[in-house]
Amino acid sequence: MKPGLLALVCVAFLATLPPVDAFAAPAPSLPEAGYAPLKMTIGGETRCLTADGDETKSWQYVALKACEDGSRLQNWKLKSIGNARYFIFNEYFGEKRYLRTYSKASSIALDSDTSGYSTMRSWEVSNGALNDIRLWNVYSRDIGQWKTLDADPQSQSVGISIPGGTRVDVWQYGIDMPTPQFPVAGTRKILVMATHFSDETSADSAPVRDTVLGVFGTPYYEDRSARNYLMQASGERLTPNMDFLDEVDIGERPDACNASQILSAARDAARHREKNPQDYDYLFVSIRQWRQCPWVGLASVPGNWVLAQGSSAHKFWTWTHEFGHALGFHHARILYGCPPRDGVAQLGGDCTTYNYGKAPTDPMGGGGASMFPVAYQHFAGWLSDADVPWIKHDGTYKLDPLWRRGSAAQGYRIRRSDGSVLFVEFRRPSQPFETWWGASPYVSGVTVYVVNYAPKARSMTSTLVNTTPGSGRSMGDAPLLPNHSLDDTLSGMRLTVTLAHNDGAELKVEKLPK
Structure with missing residues (x-):
């Protein structure tokens, strides 16, 4: 594996892909395409x-x-x-x-x-x-x-x-090809280990256990654990079945902070505790703070392991962010400063893209507790093509709030001329993760993303779009609010939010005016 992206939150590694689909469940059945x-x-x-x-x-x-x-x-x-x-x-x-x-x-x-x-x-x-x-x-x-x-x-x-x-x-x-999906659904076994090296005393394992597995008896709407997050973010399509090993001595400290050596030592130690890592789909390992490690969390893109160190291992969003990498999600980007035309932002080549800005709805971009956006859910097989249909024609399209399934869509996709895909979604506050204040644009407007796929690498990158004309790097005003429009010059479509309320939103789509 070679080093990939370095950020304040974590380091992501570009994984060497396995020769067989070791980490992916069978894809959901797709409607039969014609000739x-x-x-x-x-x-x-x-x-x-x-x-x-x-x-x-x-x-x-x-x-x-x-x-x-x-x-x-x-x-x-x-x-x-x-x-x-x-x-x-x-x-x-x-x-x-x-x-x-x-x-x-x-x-x-x-x-x-x-x-x-x-x-x-x-x-x-x-x-x-x-x-x-x-x-x-x-x-x-x-x-x-x-x-x-x-x-x-x-x-x-x-x-x-x-x-x-x-x-x-x-x-x-002439037939629309579906955007890539690499499903990780159903019951997945995860071995969670709180470890230390032989030259240090063991740390209290309880904070790691509680933040990853949750505290027994806590209601789901109060349970801010990684396990509950993954269940809720996936719409209960993913069920993490977790085993926990506490105070695991993983032997001598390596000369340098080497992820492969740490993981190898953790796997050996797990076997000594009568847990075979090969019986699990994923391995989560926490280590005590070590100055030689320049990261707070680490994972491969995609992969089957996650590392976290120090007090960062006591925060559930560290684990969910790194697990996002394991699912194939790269660090998110932001896009802003789109020039206006007749008061409407023009999403195209004249906008500014920034790699490490904060995307409030995206845990892969500093969004913390926010649950995975619609494009990630579709990529991981938690939403089907029917849940996130294509928009190809003028019309008015209804959106249900994410994670609330009604008669409308969970999101929509629009193809763009550069090969990227535009995704739209609508959120409402919900406990314990989507804790938006009531007037936040992120729960009173439609959020727009540009998504780029790398199917050969089994990965994707999401970019949060600031729909406000001439906006700066702050993304507080990014969503498209009611009675506002966005012109996407790469799909030739104008998007206008006609309404947004507790039960859903409506999006009017029409071809760009000449």
Whole structure:
């Protein structure tokens, strides 16, 4: 693992991904997508990915050919198999032949052969501008190459190769691809350890136990523990099943603050206490304050462990922030200073983005006790695509308050031309975590985020948008209040909040005026 982001709260490490999906539950079932052409524009001419219609062979090459309306040989389905991966089928041959690669990932074909690794038939998608996508072969990643489905601009032959050469790998696909999800839902076992090195006395373990597991008998609306936070933030889609080991001696202190050595020592010590870390999905470890450690909390992005030290381990938001990293959430950013046009902020290239500003609704950006925003919940599989629909057309869209499920949506998504996605949500005060004062803009307006995905890294970054024209770095006025508008120049949409009250909000969406 290599060092990633350094912040006042924690250090996040970019994790080396496991060869199999060791930390992700099966994705929720998705509505069946239909077939549509995979198109590519080369030299101003649009061509379509086309299968050879020869049924006498068990496999066919594919090629770029002139598009023909209604051709089943040119219609393709990307069928979700979970964890943001897809099989690719051709309509003419149905789901009996897969677009796949072979050993060394040097060629592709449409083939009924299912031998070899299933990843040879698996693809990941990265979204570009609107309907632009890239298709990454998973097996090529496993052998360290990361190749995309592409075409030679001269011969227009189709194959796979590492991006960066002269070949073209941007396809247009008329069916909306879902934003990535890497679900962590259901019951997850977490081993929590309060530790110390052999050269120091053990600290009182009770504060760590109480802040992570909670105090037995405390009502849920008073229980400000990490465990209760994760249950409530997930809408009870995630149930943390926690075991606690107190006063654990993890042996000699390393020469330097090395996370791998600390974790290895903690795992060995757990086995001596008859707890096998391999029986758990996650490992939470607290250590006593150590000046050589430049962090208060530490985790990998994504990963299956969390470290916290000193008094920071006595604060539940340290653990939930770091667990957010383990789920694949990078540190949040803020965006402000969007110039006005006719009194409406213009969200686009002229705004300012700041990496370490405080985002009050986002625990990954200094939001403390605030629960995870809607984009994180969707990424972790706690909300479905139906809970957070796409907005594609003009209209009025209703929002339920987050964590209150009614007949309206929990949030909405809007595609943007740079490949990012706009998310909107609406909050209301609730105990014990969403403790907003009644007139706060964050519970009387709609909150807007720009989200960027890195599906190959199984991670995402959320940016809180200040919707006030010409705003400064302070984000107290960030939400979009009733009778105010925001123009998103990268989606071509104007968003106007028409009302917001205790039971929900309404958002009017219309194409930007010319």
